[in-house]
Amino acid sequence: MGIMTINGQRTTFSDENNVLEVIRNAGIDLPTFCYHSELSVYGACRMCMVEVEGWGTVAACHTPPEDGLVIRTNSAELRHVRKVSLELLLANHERECTTCSRSGSCKLQDLAQRFGIEHIRFGQRDRKSPIDASSPSLVRDPNKCILCGDCVRMCEEVQGIGVLDFAHRGSQITVSPAFGKDLGDVECVNCGQCAAICPTGALTVKSQTERAWRAIHDPDTTVVVQIAPAVRVSIGEEFNLASGQSVTGQIAAALRIMGVDYVFDTSFTADLTVLEETHELLGRLQNQEPLPHFTSCCPAWVKFVEQYYPEFLDNLSTCRSPQQMFGSLAKHRYSQDLGISADNMYVISVMPCTAKKFEAQRDEFQQSSRADVDLVLTTQELARMIREEGLAFEHLEPTSMDMPFGFATGAGVIFGVTGGVSEAVLRHAHEEITGRQPQPKAFEAVRGNDGTRRVDLKIGEQTLRLAVVNGLAQATELLERIKSGEESIDVLEVMACPGGCIGGAGQPIANNRQQTQERRSNGLYREDKTLQLHQSKQNPMVRDVYQRWLGEPGSAKSHALLHTHYGSRRRIQGESMDIASSKKPAAVEVQVCVGTSCYLKGSLKLLRTLTDQVEAADLTENVKLRGAFCCQQCASGPMVIVGDDVVSGVTPGHVPDLLQRIREQLELPVS
Amino acid sequence: MLQTTANRQLDILQRLDNLVQRYGKHSSTLIPMLQEIQNAYRYLPEDLLTHVATALDLSPATVYGVATFYAQFSLEPKGKYVIQVCDGTACHVRGSMPVYEAICKKVRLVDGKATTEDGMFTVETVSCVGACAAAPVVTINGEVYGKVTPDAIHVILDTLESRGDTADA
């Protein structure tokens, strides 16, 4: 608490973290590139410089509020400092604004305008780095990077991964994945949060609108679109409507005008997920394993578990995400209703999410080389298509979605916000366990926006220990506590993005991220309230689907169409390490995994024993010994691969057995 | 020969492991580990860097960032002979650049590359090795040669080549 003077105005402050926040709360939009309240303070961009009486010029983001400070945010000197900083950034920045997808939402462009930068006195940079389009979700253009480090801190601090970091130094400095590799070849989980926070066009959502147009304009193709819950409360922002205002009807209308054949709701398959997942959960609770039950509708979270927590793979719900359930039903059942072949159907998802682009390409979701979901567009891309079509979105007459997959309950709609999946499943579980529907507010305890929310809920006789998490760094913390036995829970919901899908990286770029998320989530809860039904089971179209196609939740048919299994996954594509290479072409290749998981389980000792015994057995000439980095079977490590044989759980005691296998493969007499 | 490479690899893995045991799984153990690898191989192979990241629970990008920040580390394999030409002020004014060019020409280095195609020589410039009295100075695998001229360099390199692989580190 205290009082400061800002530009001659007395301003009270309370618990603000720094002078920058006090100034902004006082209504002055002090410019910044590198300050974000959810990340650590970096203080590199120098845009937030202010004059403090008695101290001189300081970075406001770095200065704690103090009673009696007298501050000026604008002076000839400060304007000069900002302009020079901007000019220097612009000199190094590829200024191809007209072809940049962030034109209009770029902070650099915005501040250059605000500070009236009319020419740049410094020369353009001479180096041009290649554009990295290897990721299914994002495009990285290092030529537009201003080295603010926002993405580095986002990936490290919020997602706990650290895919990106500064590399090299001086004029060579870049922000890059490990070893200068491409984003598609490293441990990135495609959440896109780095792109959502990047102030420029250095990291952007991969745009695939042309493919969508091609399908829509092809007369022989039936185009089926599904709209995720979170899209309806955010796309309006692109057309000057308030965030949180639900515009489902306008989206449907726009898509029809554009030429899409059927418009459906992913909330419908979310309802279906609720039935399948609750059935699965109740089974696990009954058998007491494997618990905790993990939700699996966030593809970034799934990839994260595959890479970092293979020991928890069986905890992941086998339910496909609502997006993939939709694709599967549309292609393999609904196409028959329409009397067309699945090959003539093109399924487009509109998602708030960049990781969904990756999910749709996963091997699990291709059938005879055709994908269940052909194309994933983000909210941003759909907005661009609507503008391309030339529609005045805000004036469109709302229309309803198509049947049968256009009908959703409130439970399916709240999937778009953190805690929503849990709440929807709890509502249904309550009915399954007690035979009664819950009170409307029974499970509101799971709502909120803290990174981790732990709640115990009583359903009938049963107490359910629940954790709702958003942000993968938070998930890591919780998983470590579960591993060490400090925490024990029954259900874990994880969404990688802050606030859940409404905060997805495919959503319109928001200036005030927290506030926008709050409005969007309020919008979804409001929609739940106004819809007639709040229990997924009551969805008449869902019942219909069970009657006609699936039987009942958890049936063999629903397993075939709506469930899957995930396996462990290597983090970085790279070579294995040569330990001892025989030049003989007939030599057997023996790989000992020294990836994280196997290393921790003692594979180094194993490697040493093996080398010694290979030598003792006089087999050195016949063996190519290599240290592999992750054989993607971490749960059963240490792993050894002898030729084509994969052997798991190997200890030094098993080495004689390995030698045996080597001899067999060499067709040597077995000793 | 086979066993030598195997032992060398296992040795370095063991030594890295010892460092982790000694200093703990902290980011401050990173530099000693990188130095260990650099000493053993004269560069930092990617696979070992991934291993270091794994062992310290750091992201590979962070390890890469540190490895590329310090000039003492190299990400590229270096030649058998690492020739460093001092280009500090004293050496520069005494003609270190003609010496540098003479070396590049002699070992047939092309296109601004630092290492010859046969992996024999790496030629780099460094700033002040602290032997200004003997300027211009060249070091070859750490051994210092003073008052070097473009002509002298031919003699030095010819002797090295005739000595064969005795200078193998």
Ligand code: SF4
């Ligand atoms: S990529 Fe974007 S967020 Fe990352 S450092 Fe560059 S400009 Fe900043």
Ligand code: SF4
């Ligand atoms: S998409 Fe997510 S995981 Fe990938 S680099 Fe960006 S923040 Fe990190």
Ligand code: FES
């Ligand atoms: S916001 Fe203060 S230095 Fe960037």
